[in-house]
Amino acid sequence: MRFILNRLGFFVLSLWAAITINFILPRLMPGNPADIIFAKFQGQLDPASIAAMKKAFGLTDKPMIIQYFEYLRGLLTGNWGLSFGYYPTPVIDIIKHSLPWTIGLVGLATVLAVFIGTSAGIYISWKRQGFLDNTLPLLTMGIQALPYFWVALLFLFVFGFKLNWFPMNHGYDNGLTPEFSWTFFSSVLYHGFLPGITILLGSLSGWLVGMRNNMINTLGEDYVVFAEAKGVSPSRLMFTYAARNAILPQLTSFAIAIGNVVSGSILTEQVFSYPGIGGQLTNAVLLEDFPLIQSSFLLIAVAVLVANLIVDLLYSRLDPRVRTGGITNGS
Amino acid sequence: MGHNPETVQQMNETPPIYTNAKKRWVDRMVFLTPFLKNRKALTGLILFFVFIFVAIFAHWIAPYSPANTNFMMSLGPTSKHLFGTTNTGQDIFSEFIFGARTTIVVGFGAGLIATFLGLLIGITAGYRGGWIDSILTFLMNLFLVLPGLALLIVIESYVKNSSPYTNGIIIGLTGWAWGARVFRAQTMSLVNRDFVVAAKMSGKSDLNIMFTEISPNMMSIIAANVIYATLGAVLAESGLAFLGIEDINSISWGTMLYWASQSGAMLTGAWWWIIPPGLGIGLVGLSLVLMNFAIDSITNPRLSSQKRRRHRVKQQSTTTSTSA
Numbered sequence: 001m002r003f004i005l006n007r008l009g010f011f012v013l014s015l016w017a018a019i020t021i022n023f024i025l026p027r028l029m030p031g032n033p034a035d036i037i038f039a040k041f042q043g044q045l046d047p048a049s050i051a052a053m054k055k056a057f058g059l060t061d062k063p064m065i066i067q068y069f070e071y072l073r074g075l076l077t078g079n080w081g082l083s084f085g086y087y088p089t090p091v092i093d094i095i096k097h098s099l100p101w102t103i104g105l106v107g108l109a110t111v112l113a114v115f116i117g118t119s120a121g122i123y124i125s126w127k128r129q130g131f132l133d134n135t136l137p138l139l140t141m142g143i144q145a146l147p148y149f150w151v152a153l154l155f156l157f158v159f160g161f162k163l164n165w166f167p168m169n170h171g172y173d174n175g176l177t178p179e180f181s182w183t184f185f186s187s188v189l190y191h192g193f194l195p196g197i198t199i200l201l202g203s204l205s206g207w208l209v210g211m212r213n214n215m216i217n218t219l220g221e222d223y224v225v226f227a228e229a230k231g232v233s234p235s236r237l238m239f240t241y242a243a244r245n246a247i248l249p250q251l252t253s254f255a256i257a258i259g260n261v262v263s264g265s266i267l268t269e270q271v272f273s274y275p276g277i278g279g280q281l282t283n284a285v286l287l288e289d290f291p292l293i294q295s296s297f298l299l300i301a302v303a304v305l306v307a308n309l310i311v312d313l314l315y316s317r318l319d320p321r322v323r324t325g326g327i328t329n330g331s
Numbered sequence: 332m333g334h335n336p337e338t339v340q341q342m343n344e345t346p347p348i349y350t351n352a353k354k355r356w357v358d359r360m361v362f363l364t365p366f367l368k369n370r371k372a373l374t375g376l377i378l379f380f381v382f383i384f385v386a387i388f389a390h391w392i393a394p395y396s397p398a399n400t401n402f403m404m405s406l407g408p409t410s411k412h413l414f415g416t417t418n419t420g421q422d423i424f425s426e427f428i429f430g431a432r433t434t435i436v437v438g439f440g441a442g443l444i445a446t447f448l449g450l451l452i453g454i455t456a457g458y459r460g461g462w463i464d465s466i467l468t469f470l471m472n473l474f475l476v477l478p479g480l481a482l483l484i485v486i487e488s489y490v491k492n493s494s495p496y497t498n499g500i501i502i503g504l505t506g507w508a509w510g511a512r513v514f515r516a517q518t519m520s521l522v523n524r525d526f527v528v529a530a531k532m533s534g535k536s537d538l539n540i541m542f543t544e545i546s547p548n549m550m551s552i553i554a555a556n557v558i559y560a561t562l563g564a565v566l567a568e569s570g571l572a573f574l575g576i577e578d579i580n581s582i583s584w585g586t587m588l589y590w591a592s593q594s595g596a597m598l599t600g601a602w603w604w605i606i607p608p609g610l611g612i613g614l615v616g617l618s619l620v621l622m623n624f625a626i627d628s629i630t631n632p633r634l635s636s637q638k639r640r641r642h643r644v645k646q647q648s649t650t651t652s653t654s655a
Contacts, residue, residue: 010469010472013469013473014469014472014473014476014477017473018473018477021482022485025485025486025489026489028489141620142613142617144620145562145613145616145617145619145620146609146612146613146616147566147569147570147573147609147612147613147616148566148570149570149573149588150588150605150608150609150612150613151609153588153591153592153597153605153609154605154606154609156597157597157602157605160597161597161598161600162600168597255475255476256475256476256509259475259476259477259478259479260478260479262478262480262481263478263479263480263481263570264480266478266480266481266484266570266574267480267570267573267574270573270574271592278481281481281484281485282484282574282575282576284488285484285487285488285574285576286575286576288488290488293484293485293488294485296481297481297482297484297485300478300481301477301478301481304476304477304478305476308476
């Protein structure tokens with residue numbers, strides 16, 4: 001219980017910190033933030049509508065602390081301001097459309113990467129010094145040293161352009177409208193394949209090598225040797241004796257991994273013109289669409305924090321030592 | 332790491348300070364030997380020095396100026412233009428050579444900044460403990476969890492058209508968390524050792540103890556951290572440049588890829604424009620990963636003791652225990 005409260009506390013605190021970073025950053029920049037942000041609108045909009053936008057954005061001449069509370073209230077009530085780039089669409093509408101794409105893409109790719117990486121790690125540690133054991137870790141680590149977006153570019157070039165196996169951009173066929181149908185769904189899968197594979201390959205290595213090393217340590221433990229000696233069947237030994245314990249440390253590395261994967265996905269989405277929130281963030285920066293930048297960042301941060309919280313709570317279910325306070329620094 | 336007999340010995344003998352420094356200097360040279368013994372690490376080291384060499388002597392190696400746009404446009408690789416030319420008639424090989432300079436300087440610089448900050452924060456947290464530690468640990472966890480690239484993009488959006496070097500500084504300033512966490516843990520394990528306690532009793536100031544007693548005892552994890560931070564910085568910088576958030580007129584591998592994808596190198600089949608910059612980034616990354624194998628065998632002396640006890644584990648644990 002204490003552990004769960006601890007993690008919830010961290011979640012709330014970091015959520016608050018992310019929101020505050022978002023609030024403070026534009027105000028840290030030299031000069032009057034409102035002027036910088038609205039400089040590009042000078043001459044395009046009349047002063048009255050600029051004043052209205054400033055008000056909507058919370059950039060008024062009021063004291064900082066009042067601005068801060070107005071900003072917090074705006075966030076809570078869903079009043080996130082209007083997009084500059086797609087004026088006058090409310091930011092929250094744009095976000096609503098792009099967030100599911102990223103969560104779907106990153107979520108699915110991560111789950112697959114964890115699954116494939118972990119099971120491959122179990123397998124190669126079992127068949128130590130086999131062909132796969134000598135090649136796979138090095139190969140995946142080599143891929144990880146390559147920049148995500150470059151791998152994405154190569155895939156796009158080879159499979160999209162040269163071989164024409166996969167579409168080169170967008171989340172689904174232009175002719176379709178989003179709906180619950182098999183045609184739409186299959187189109188989404190078809191378009192998501194290359195971006196998904198890129199993210200999968202980029203994050204596979206950590207899971208694979210991590211699991212392999214954990215397994216090797218666990219397989220050396222006395223209780224495994226004893227189980228082997230008393231004649232436990234190999235598959236039982238592999239999964240219920242060794243893997244079950246080796247898998248726990250994998251979960252703790254999830255916190256850092258998920259942040260990296262999301263970062264990578266921002267680049268991947270840009271390469272594939274994927275309609276997710278990472279691509280939205282990049283476009284917002286290029287359009288200097290500050291309300292959209294702030295909200296996209298906030299949502300990406302929140303998504304990562306929530307994923308972390310879920311894993312932390314899961315971890316405390318799986319490893320009772322954490323709950324009872326045997327290990328203090330959980331994450 | 333762990334137990335360090337030298338330090339204890341030095342303390343007992345109480346040698347004058349200069350010999351002390353000399354001994355440490357020799358220690359650091361000894362620390363290079365694993366690089367030479369391990370084949371992978373040696374490959375990494377050589378590869379890395381090749382890029383350093385290229386970065387330093389870019390002016391002599393590059394056949395043309397990277398800004399020169401007087402060549403035939405969109406040429407494939409020829410003997411005059413090893414990597415071909417861009418669609419505005421720039422020599423890609425020259426761009427590549429100068430891009431190496433940017434990448435190495437920015438990556439290494441950011442890696443050093445991040446490590447230094449991490450060292451400062453991590454040691455302070457571990458040494459002071461109490462509420463300072465709680466706050467700093469929270470900050471570390473926060474920066475670890477937040478997606479780094481998204482944060483960088485947001486910061487960059489307010490610093491318009493930053494040069495690669497400003498970018499490097501920003502990357503360094505945001506990328507300290509992982510190191511800080513490792514340094515904090517190490518400091519906590521050192522802080523109650525006899526030599527630290529003795530230094531405290533002899534009246535050394537806290538700052539002095541942190542920098543002359545504690546940090547020299549984590550030289551190898553500091554080195555490992557510089558490598559990881561550099562790798563992260565290289566990838567982050569090229570990513571930002573690729574997104575077009577960095578000054579698009581600068582010359583770096585990321586910017587090359589930005590222009591390649593903006594001008595449809597993919598659709599015209601100009602593979603010679605896409606391959607070199609990415610491969611460059613990948614090779615620098617690979618050299619760093621390989622060097623880390625050597626560092627790992629120093630950081631983790633347990634790996635070698637395990638070798639003797641458990642024959643089965645022998646080779647794997649030395650080959651792939653990195654990237655944790």
